[in-house]
Amino acid sequence: MHTLSIKQLSEGLRAKKFSSRELTQHYLGRIESLDPALNSFITVTTDVALAQADAADARLAAGNAGVLTGIPLAQKDIFCTEGVRTSCASKMLDSFVAPYNATIVDKLHAPDGAGMVMLGKCNMDEFAMGSSNETSWYGPVKNPWDLERVPGGSSGGSVAAVAAGLAPAATATDTGGSIRQPAALTNLTGIKPTYGRVSRFGMIAFASSLDQAGVVARTAEDAAYVLQAMSGFDTKDSTSIERPVDDLVSGLGQSIKGLRIGLPKEYFAEGLADGVRERVMAAVEQFKALGAVVSEVSLPNSPLSVPTYYVVAPAEASSNLSRYDGVRFGHRADGVKTLEQLYKRSRGEGFGAEVQRRIMIGTYVLSHGYYDAYYLQAQKVRKLIYEDFRRAYASVDVILGPTATDIAFKLGSKTDDPVSMYLNDIYTIAANLAGIPAMSLSCGFVDGLPVGLQLMGNFFDEARLLNAAHQYQQATDWHTQRPHGYA
Amino acid sequence: MTHNTEWEAVIGLEVHCQLRTNTKIFSGASTTYGAAPNTQADAVTLGLPGVLPVLNGTALQMAIKFGLSVDAEVAERCVFARKHYFYPDLPKGYQISQYELPIVGNGHLDIELGDGSVKRIGITRAHMEEDAGKSMHEGFVGTSGIDLNRAGTPLIEIVSEPDIRTAAEAVAYLKKLHQLVVYLGICDGNMQEGSFRCDANVSVRRRGTEKFGTRTETKNVNSFRYVEKAIEYEIERQIEVIEAGGTIVQETRLFDPGTGETRSMRTKEDANDYRYFPDPDLLPVVVTQDDIARVRATMPELPEAKRNRFMEQFGLPKYDATVLTGEQALADYYEVVVKASGADPKTCSNWVTTDLLGALNKLGKDIESSPVSAEQLAGLIARIVDSTISGKIAKDVFEAMLAGEGDADAIIQAKGLVQITDESAIVKVIDEVMAANPKQLADYRGGKDKLFGFFVGQVMRVSGGKANPDAVNRLLKDKLAG
Numbered sequence: 001m002h003t004l005s006i007k008q009l010s011e012g013l014r015a016k017k018f019s020s021r022e023l024t025q026h027y028l029g030r031i032e033s034l035d036p037a038l039n040s041f042i043t044v045t046t047d048v049a050l051a052q053a054d055a056a057d058a059r060l061a062a063g064n065a066g067v068l069t070g071i072p073l074a075q076k077d078i079f080c081t082e083g084v085r086t087s088c089a090s091k092m093l094d095s096f097v098a099p100y101n102a103t104i105v106d107k108l109h110a111p112d113g114a115g116m117v118m119l120g121k122c123n124m125d126e127f128a129m130g131s132s133n134e135t136s137w138y139g140p141v142k143n144p145w146d147l148e149r150v151p152g153g154s155s156g157g158s159v160a161a162v163a164a165g166l167a168p169a170a171t172a173t174d175t176g177g178s179i180r181q182p183a184a185l186t187n188l189t190g191i192k193p194t195y196g197r198v199s200r201f202g203m204i205a206f207a208s209s210l211d212q213a214g215v216v217a218r219t220a221e222d223a224a225y226v227l228q229a230m231s232g233f234d235t236k237d238s239t240s241i242e243r244p245v246d247d248l249v250s251g252l253g254q255s256i257k258g259l260r261i262g263l264p265k266e267y268f269a270e271g272l273a274d275g276v277r278e279r280v281m282a283a284v285e286q287f288k289a290l291g292a293v294v295s296e297v298s299l300p301n302s303p304l305s306v307p308t309y310y311v312v313a314p315a316e317a318s319s320n321l322s323r324y325d326g327v328r329f330g331h332r333a334d335g336v337k338t339l340e341q342l343y344k345r346s347r348g349e350g351f352g353a354e355v356q357r358r359i360m361i362g363t364y365v366l367s368h369g370y371y372d373a374y375y376l377q378a379q380k381v382r383k384l385i386y387e388d389f390r391r392a393y394a395s396v397d398v399i400l401g402p403t404a405t406d407i408a409f410k411l412g413s414k415t416d417d418p419v420s421m422y423l424n425d426i427y428t429i430a431a432n433l434a435g436i437p438a439m440s441l442s443c444g445f446v447d448g449l450p451v452g453l454q455l456m457g458n459f460f461d462e463a464r465l466l467n468a469a470h471q472y473q474q475a476t477d478w479h480t481q482r483p484h485g486y487a
Numbered sequence: 488m489t490h491n492t493e494w495e496a497v498i499g500l501e502v503h504c505q506l507r508t509n510t511k512i513f514s515g516a517s518t519t520y521g522a523a524p525n526t527q528a529d530a531v532t533l534g535l536p537g538v539l540p541v542l543n544g545t546a547l548q549m550a551i552k553f554g555l556s557v558d559a560e561v562a563e564r565c566v567f568a569r570k571h572y573f574y575p576d577l578p579k580g581y582q583i584s585q586y587e588l589p590i591v592g593n594g595h596l597d598i599e600l601g602d603g604s605v606k607r608i609g610i611t612r613a614h615m616e617e618d619a620g621k622s623m624h625e626g627f628v629g630t631s632g633i634d635l636n637r638a639g640t641p642l643i644e645i646v647s648e649p650d651i652r653t654a655a656e657a658v659a660y661l662k663k664l665h666q667l668v669v670y671l672g673i674c675d676g677n678m679q680e681g682s683f684r685c686d687a688n689v690s691v692r693r694r695g696t697e698k699f700g701t702r703t704e705t706k707n708v709n710s711f712r713y714v715e716k717a718i719e720y721e722i723e724r725q726i727e728v729i730e731a732g733g734t735i736v737q738e739t740r741l742f743d744p745g746t747g748e749t750r751s752m753r754t755k756e757d758a759n760d761y762r763y764f765p766d767p768d769l770l771p772v773v774v775t776q777d778d779i780a781r782v783r784a785t786m787p788e789l790p791e792a793k794r795n796r797f798m799e800q801f802g803l804p805k806y807d808a809t810v811l812t813g814e815q816a817l818a819d820y821y822e823v824v825v826k827a828s829g830a831d832p833k834t835c836s837n838w839v840t841t842d843l844l845g846a847l848n849k850l851g852k853d854i855e856s857s858p859v860s861a862e863q864l865a866g867l868i869a870r871i872v873d874s875t876i877s878g879k880i881a882k883d884v885f886e887a888m889l890a891g892e893g894d895a896d897a898i899i900q901a902k903g904l905v906q907i908t909d910e911s912a913i914v915k916v917i918d919e920v921m922a923a924n925p926k927q928l929a930d931y932r933g934g935k936d937k938l939f940g941f942f943v944g945q946v947m948r949v950s951g952g953k954a955n956p957d958a959v960n961r962l963l964k965d966k967l968a969g
Contacts, residue, residue: 080537093536100530102537202537208767237539238769316767319569322580323534327633343573366571366762375764 001026002165003487006071006222009168013060013070020060020070024053024117027072031119031166034486038142040151040160042077044120045084052109052117059115068108068229069115074167076158077121078128079105079213080202084118088204089136090126092324092331092350102202103237104171104213104230114229119167123157126352127321128178128206130154131424134415135354142411143186144483145449149408152182152424158216159186164486169217169226173203175210176309177403177428180440183216184403184452187442187481189223189469190216193462195435196241198227199234205320207313208239210432219479220441220469224248227462243460251463252470257291259468262396264299267427273406275446280402283443283453283472287400290471297396299388304381305430310422311365311378312433317355318362324350357418386434393458398468402427403440403452427454437462441469442478450481495694496722497702498651498687502664503642504674505618505682506549512617512641513540513583520680528620528635534578539768542567546641547772549673550590550615551782553643556671556789557610559594561779567615567769572759575633576620584644586763589614590772591643596667597791598659608660609648616642637681643673649688649699654718658711661685666790670815678709685714689721691729700725701735705749708742717742721749793818801825801832810840816854817844820861827865830872838868842882846889859888867895880904880952908955910962913946916954917966920945931967942967 001023004012012018018026028046035041049072056070080086080098082105087093107113125135133141133156141156143149144164151160155172162170163186172179174192183190192214203213213230217223228249233242263284268277288294326332326346333345351359365374392399404424414421431438436456443453457465473479511518514531531538554561568586591613597605620638624631645664651657665683668674675682690702705721708714720742725735739758740749765771788796790812797808797818812818817839824835843864847857867884870876876884876899887898899905907913920942921928931938946959 086536088536096536098530098535098537100535100538201539204536205768236541238541239539239767315764319571319581319762319764322571322573323536323578325573325575325580327575328533328578329535339575363762366764368760368762371762371764 002030002168003482004168005219006068006168006217006225009071010067013065020053020056020117021050023070024049024072024119027119027167030164031161034164035161035166037147038144038160038164038166039139040123040141040157040164040166041074041120042087042089042123042136042138042157043085045118048084049117049119052115055111056115056117059111066114068225070117072117072119072167073108073226074119074122074158074161074170075105076124076155076171076173078124078173078204079171080204081105081118081121084121086121086204087137088127089124089138090350090352090355091137093204094137094331096330098202100202103199103234105202107232108171108226108229116229122155122161122170125154125156125178126355127204127317128154128173128175128211129317129354129358131177131181131421132409132411132414133157133182134411135352137352140411143408144486145186146408148410149449150185150411152185152404152408154178155182155190155216159183159188159190162186162188162216162218163483165482169215169222171213171226171230172216173206173211173213174428174432175206175212175313176432177425179214179216180403180428180438180452180454181424183440184442184454185408185450187450187479187483188216188218189220189439189441189473189479190214191223191227191439191462191466192431192437193227193231194241194437194460195432196239197245197437197460197462198230199232199237199240201234201236205316207316208320209316210309210313212432219473220439220466221249221252221473223439224252224466224470227466231462246460246463248463248466252467254467254471255291256287256468256471259287259292259398260396261287261292261294262297262392262399263294264297264302264392264399264401266299266302267401271405271423271426272402273446276402276404276406276451279444279446279451280400280453284400286472286475287468290475292468295396297392297399299385299392299399299430301381301384301388302430305385305433306422306426308378308381308385308433309425309429310361311374312382314358314362315365315375316362318359318366321351321355321359326350354418382433385430389430389434389436389456389458397458397461397464399456401454401456403454404428407446407449407451431456435459437465439465439469441472442481443476444478445481450478493694494691494722494726496652496718497649497690497692497699498653498657498718499649500647500651500657500660501686501688502645502647502661503618503684503686504645504668506546506641506643506673507675508543508545508549508641510543511639512543512546512615514639516639518640520677522636524623524632524634525636528638532578532635532639534580540583540766542769542772543641546615547590547774548782549641549671550613550643551774551779552671552673552786553613553645553668554591554594555779555783555786556667557591557594557596559610559613560592561774562588562590562592563775564588564771564773565590565615566771567766568763569766570761570763572761574619574622575631576622576635576638578620578635578638582617582619583766583769584616585614588771590774596660596663598656598663600659601655606650606656608650608656611646611648613643613645616644618642654715654722657687657718658715661711661714666813670787670790672787681709684709687714687718687721689718689725690735691722691725700729701737703735703738703740703749705740705742706752713742713744716747717749720747724749787815801836803832803836807833807836807840810844811836814854820854820857823861824865824868827862828868828872830868834871835868838864842885846885850889858891859885863888863894870895870899874906874908874955875899876904876906877952877956879956880906904953906955907950907953908958910958913950913954913958913962914966916946916949917942917959917963920949921966928967932969939963939967
């Protein structure tokens, strides 16, 4: 059952080939036997899942089920779930149980929503800060393609779970590449929609102006189903956008003949592994064969995206994470005598090294006398990066390039070198700075490990991106490959 | 006070004014004062992970209303910014405020000084922000309590230019501002509950010099009297320090109402670096000309305009008009009395400003809780106008009305207070009085004119005060003359 697509699962449930309870139990069984080696879940919500499955079966029987009703899903542990711990993979929130659901959790799981079944809460980098899932307080996640390698981050648990067949799809979040880079490293399809397309309410903030929720799945079609259900305006999020959601699923059958694809020359320059370049260029040929028109474009300011990001994101993070002070919720240090001790020790004990590093960077760039030189300057560069895209989309529909510089790296190989770790996101960050939608899909293997291809679209062009990816996946079979031992 | 000729104070005030919205500035939690601790702290107020602020549109309209009332620029685009500091009653570790782009820009407020002259005080800006919670240290041992009910209550912080020169001017400005925000209906003005709070920036310089001295900021002075005392104390203190060869340290000071003194709370060196930056959870607020026009349409008549109208329309002296327009509710009350009684506006003013306000003052009540409604008072005055009762009897009726005995007519009826206007009845009383006082009558007729008053008094006494005074005067004169 775990090899079926979401569409097939939906049909199977309706045809009563299996019940939601059977399907759910099947996935829970796989999690139980396979996840100890992967560590992709922080919390497995067996009771919640079975209750939701029974409710879904009742809806299916009553004939008022939606297309996703009864299909299991894993949630990244950054989305607040009422009554179930939401840890953000931090010791700080090890005991935190939200009294509310994130808007997307309601949309996906509520009985009057899509009615999907929540299997559990996925591991991630602490507060989504990381590119390897090694900063989690709950330990690193292993890549199902090679247990000695990282699955990417920060949505490492989400991708490992889906790649290993422990869930048909999983929610994820992307602040600088946290959906796309791990999807690339695990042979999955992951999409980060336009900023404001999916509500941020109840999604624990890392960098508010960059954070966007999305989905990881095995195919563009699966991703389209879930993203469709997550998207839409939310009065509880001032930055969400009031605009109807395109029909992502029924938009998948279109020919891409004449689709104008731009290859940014800066994305194929120094730093890109040769094997990855070859796989991406082979994919370009495939797109040409499907009728796409390919040309070169330039995003001249893209080399500035990493330094810009590492000013903006830590600045916002240092502010967002101020609320974790040990006073009202979260970790509180024992035996403190003064208020200052309470703050210093609770935060010192509750946050891991990478989170502390970013809080310090962010505090520095916002401090008096440095604000203009760093934060304000970064905002100006951010505007230039956005302008690059605006110019490029005057002549092309989609921008195509690699998602990551290389295949998955070995656990521990970059933990002592934050800058080298930060450069992992060199191709993905710009889309967050500009607010445009972007996705990653598999385009082959190097040394038996997956390579990701990135498609970036204009604002609200999720349907166009998903259709292009779907057409590619109809013509290729990279995305059907499963890691050994998880077939 | 020899200082005052040599030194001049420079004062600027920052006023925090709680907006009178039902819900908080960024969430749906109630803002009602006095609830049990933390019962009005929802997830947004608590700053729980993942929650987001959504601006309360009513709070924005109130801020715009204030801007219009002080002739200020209302920004077409204003931005919320985060102001960071750690304190247990500040749930998120930052306060959402406005920094570089506030909603209200340059404006002004005219105050009247003791000598009757008018002085214009500049308003630099007014910005919207959320209030913090309260830390409670009393009643806790070895720990402190936090009440977050107040956290997230909408505020506007109104910053004046350093145009104020004396404590008296500061108080005049504050009173004027207080009257204004209450009039606008954007603040309940309750200073004890902290709805209207003031921080005073004070420095001194030698008279005739341009350069400002180093200033201190005295925090949270919560009554007009304390503001006056705190500023006076601070001016004297600074002059003494400088004259003794010392220098003023830029610092934040706290006023102690017990001693009437200010003391240092923290110096500039320990000041927080607030690390302001635009709040990425809130988009810039765009205010269109249409939005402004809609708010303008809801503007009430402001105190000054109302006072001028009262002087013109009702022919009232400035003093009466000022008292009557001091509060919107009082002005409304007065207008109802004039209209419903059909009496001379000045007579109505006397009743309202003297009798009613005097009585309310004694009862410790305000106009909103007056036991005598405007319609009831008008009913009483109407009975004077139509000569049903005399002005003197009316005072007794009013006392009875205050005591809750009912409307004027009912009381007049029940107590048989209807004025005697029947001249034959009055003549009968006069005859009685003359017969009972032959000596006084003889003396009067012998040239002691002063005794006229004696006879008036006797007639009124015998008639139980009900005889019409005009008729008594006229008839008595005739009868006494013989």
